[in-house]
Amino acid sequence: MCVEELIFFKIFFTMIDSVEILNIYKSFEKLRALTNINFSIKQNTYFGLIGPNGAGKSTLINIMAGLAYANKGTIKIMGNDVRSKWRKARHCLGVVPQELVYDSFFTVREMLRLQSGYFGYGSENYPWVDELIETLDLSEKADVNLQRLSGGMKRRVLIAQALVHKPEVVVLDEPTAGVDVKLRQVLWEFTKQLHQKGHTILLTTHYLEEAENLCQQVAILDKGKVIAIDSTKSLINQYPYRFLTVKTDKNSSDIPESIRKLMISFQNNRMTLKLYNKKDKIGDVLETLTSAGIHIIDLKTSEPSLEDVFMNLTQSKKKHD
Amino acid sequence: MATLFAKEIWRFLKVWIQTILAPVVNVLLYLLVFISVISDKVEIFKGFSYAEFLIPGLIIMAVLQNAFANSCSSLFQAKQNGSIIFMLLAPLSGMEFYTAFVAACIMRGICVGIVVWIVSCLFLFLPVHNFFIILCFAVLGSGILGALGIIASIWADKWDHISAFQNFVILPLSFLSGVFFSIRSLPSFWSSISIYNPFFYLIDGFRYGFLGVSETSLWLSIVISSIFFVFVSTICIIMLCSGYKLRI
Numbered sequence: 001m002c003v004e005e006l007i008f009f010k011i012f013f014t015m016i017d018s019v020e021i022l023n024i025y026k027s028f029e030k031l032r033a034l035t036n037i038n039f040s041i042k043q044n045t046y047f048g049l050i051g052p053n054g055a056g057k058s059t060l061i062n063i064m065a066g067l068a069y070a071n072k073g074t075i076k077i078m079g080n081d082v083r084s085k086w087r088k089a090r091h092c093l094g095v096v097p098q099e100l101v102y103d104s105f106f107t108v109r110e111m112l113r114l115q116s117g118y119f120g121y122g123s124e125n126y127p128w129v130d131e132l133i134e135t136l137d138l139s140e141k142a143d144v145n146l147q148r149l150s151g152g153m154k155r156r157v158l159i160a161q162a163l164v165h166k167p168e169v170v171v172l173d174e175p176t177a178g179v180d181v182k183l184r185q186v187l188w189e190f191t192k193q194l195h196q197k198g199h200t201i202l203l204t205t206h207y208l209e210e211a212e213n214l215c216q217q218v219a220i221l222d223k224g225k226v227i228a229i230d231s232t233k234s235l236i237n238q239y240p241y242r243f244l245t246v247k248t249d250k251n252s253s254d255i256p257e258s259i260r261k262l263m264i265s266f267q268n269n270r271m272t273l274k275l276y277n278k279k280d281k282i283g284d285v286l287e288t289l290t291s292a293g294i295h296i297i298d299l300k301t302s303e304p305s306l307e308d309v310f311m312n313l314t315q316s317k318k319k320h321d
Numbered sequence: 322m323a324t325l326f327a328k329e330i331w332r333f334l335k336v337w338i339q340t341i342l343a344p345v346v347n348v349l350l351y352l353l354v355f356i357s358v359i360s361d362k363v364e365i366f367k368g369f370s371y372a373e374f375l376i377p378g379l380i381i382m383a384v385l386q387n388a389f390a391n392s393c394s395s396l397f398q399a400k401q402n403g404s405i406i407f408m409l410l411a412p413l414s415g416m417e418f419y420t421a422f423v424a425a426c427i428m429r430g431i432c433v434g435i436v437v438w439i440v441s442c443l444f445l446f447l448p449v450h451n452f453f454i455i456l457c458f459a460v461l462g463s464g465i466l467g468a469l470g471i472i473a474s475i476w477a478d479k480w481d482h483i484s485a486f487q488n489f490v491i492l493p494l495s496f497l498s499g500v501f502f503s504i505r506s507l508p509s510f511w512s513s514i515s516i517y518n519p520f521f522y523l524i525d526g527f528r529y530g531f532l533g534v535s536e537t538s539l540w541l542s543i544v545i546s547s548i549f550f551v552f553v554s555t556i557c558i559i560m561l562c563s564g565y566k567l568r569i
Contacts, residue, residue, distance in 0.1 A: 028569075062569070065409075065410055066409070066410070066568065067406065067409055067410070067568055067569070068568060068569045069564065069568060069569075086412070087412040087414075088412075090410060090411065090412040091412055093410075095406075095410055097403070097406055099403050101402060101403035101404050101406055101407075102402075102404055103399070103402075103404040103407070104402070105331075105332050105335055105336075106331075110331075114324055114327075114328050115407055115411075117323070117324025117325075117327070117328075118324050118325065118407070118408065118411035118412075118413060119411060119412060120412070161407065
C-alpha cells in the first residue's frame with residue numbers, strides 16, 4: 001500500500017462516526033419504547049446517555065448490541081450496520097451489561113479466555129486477558145469461581161469481558177449501580193484511561209454528577225425521545241438560571257415579596273434564590289435586601305449542574321405533555 | 322464456534338458426577354431390576370437373551386436423554402441467569418450456535434453411551450455386529466435430542482416448561498419406543514402409534530448395530546431418523562437465526 005493510500009485510509013477511518021443512529025423506532029406491543037432516535041457519536045468521545053427510568057436507554061443499547069431488533073431505522077458501529085454487517089459491528093463493540101450476570105461454571109480467567117474465544121481469538125490473546133485481570137485488580141481472584149466473587153468483583157469481570165476483544169466502542173450500561181464509592185472511583189478512573197487510549201465510551205448513568213464530570217457530550221432521553229443533545233458545557237450554558245445562596249439575620253416572613261418569588265428554599269436563615277440570567281442581577285437582589293433592612297451575613301453563587309438541566313428539560317416536557 | 326463447543330464440553334466435564342456418572346447408575350438400576358426379574362422368561366429376538374435385547378436399548382436411551390439434558394440445561398440456565406448475553410453479544414451466527422451446541426450434545430451422548438456400555442459388561446458382553454451403524458445411530462439420536470433440547474430451552478419461560486417438555490414429550494417417546502420390549506408385544510393401538518415414534522427407529526437401528534437383527538428394516542430406520550434429524554435441526558436453526566425469544 002502506497003503512502004497516499006495509507007493517508008486516504010487514515011482520513012477515511014477517522015471520518016467515520018463511532019456510532020451512527022438513524023431514525024430508530026422500537027415498540028413492545030402497544031408500548032412505544034423509542035421514537036425517531038437520530039444522533040451520532042464521533043470517535044474517541046466520552047458520551048453520556050441519560051434519562052429517567054424507562055426512558056429507553058437500555059433498549060437503545062440493546063439494539064446497538066444486536067440483543068434487540070429495531071422496528072425501523074439503522075444503527076452503525078464504526079460504519080458497520082448492526083443488522084447487515086452484524087459480525088463486524090459486534091467486533092467493534094464491547095458492552096458492560098447493567099445486571100450482574102455470570103456463568104457459575106467457570107473461574108474469572110476461564111471465562112475471560114472463553115469470551116475472547118467467542119470473538120475468534122486464541123492463546124495469542126491470553127497476555128491481553130492477563131493484562132485486563134491485572135489492570136482491573138482481579139489477580140487474586142483470577143482462579144476463583146465467578147459465583148464466589150463479591151458484587152464489585154463481578155462488576156470488574158463484566159468490564160474485562162467487554163474488553164477482551166479490544167473493541168473501539170465501549171458501552172457501559174449503569175456500571176456504578178449498587179457499587180460502593182471506592183469502586184466507583186476505580187471504575188471511573190479506568191474508563192478515563194480507556195478514553196485516553198482512544199476508545200469511544202458510551203455511558204448511561206443515574207449519577208448525573210458523574211456524567212457531568214466525565215462526558216464530553218450528552219444526550220438526554222425521555223419517554224423514548226431525545227429531548228436534548230449537545231456538549232456537556234453547552235447544555236449547562238443553555239440553562240437560563242444560576243443560584244444565589246444568602247444567609248441573613250431575618251426570618252422568611254421578613255424577606256420582600258420580590259425576592260421571595262425567586263426563593264427555592266429557606267432553612268436556618270439561609271435562602272437559595274434561582275436567578276434568571278437575563279433578568280435577575282445579583283447586585284439588584286442584594287440592594288433590595290439591604291434596602292429592606294436585612295443584614296447579609298454570607299453569600300455564595302453557584303452555576304447550574306447537569307442535574308438541573310436534566311430536571312428542567314424533563315419536567316418542562318411533562319408540562320408540555 | 323470452536324470455543325462455544327469447547328465451553329459446552331468443559332461445562333459438562335466439570336460436573337461429571339451429575340452428567341456422566343448419574344446416568345450410568347440409572348441404567349445400572351434398570352439392568353438390575355429387569356434382568357434379575359424377567360431375563361430368563363422373555364425372548365424377543367430368536368437366539369438372543371432378554372439382556373442382549375435390553376442393554377443396547379438402555380445405552381441409546383441414556384445417549385438420547387443426556388444429549389437432550391446437555392443443551393437444554395446449559396442454554397436454559399444461561400437464559401435464566403442472563404449469562405446468555407455473552408454468547409449473544411459475540412459474533413456467532415445461528416448456524417454456528419446450533420453446530421457448537423449440537424456437537425457438544427453428541428459428545429456428551431457418546432461419552433455416556435460408552436461408559437454405560439463398559440459398565441454393562443459387568444452383566445454381559447454384547448456382540449458387535451457393525452460398529453459404524455452403532456455410531457451412526459448414536460450420532461443421529463444425540464443430534465436430534467440436542468436440537469430438541471435447544472428448541473425446548475428457547476421456547477420455555479420457566480423450569481416448569483422444561484419439565485413439561487421432558488415429561489410429556491421426551492419420556493413417553495423414549496419409553497414407547499421399544500427400549501424394554503418389542504413394540505409388537507404392545508396392545509394394537511399403542512403398537513400402531515409406536516410406528517410413528519421416531520425414537521423407535523433410532524433404538525431399533527442402534528440395536529441392529531449390536532445384534533444384527535431388528536424389528537423393522539435398517540434402511541427405513543436410517544431414512545426416518547435422518548429425515549427427523551433434518552426436520553428438528555431446521556426448526557432449531559430457524560429459531561436461532563431469527564432470534565426467536567432470544568433477541569427481542
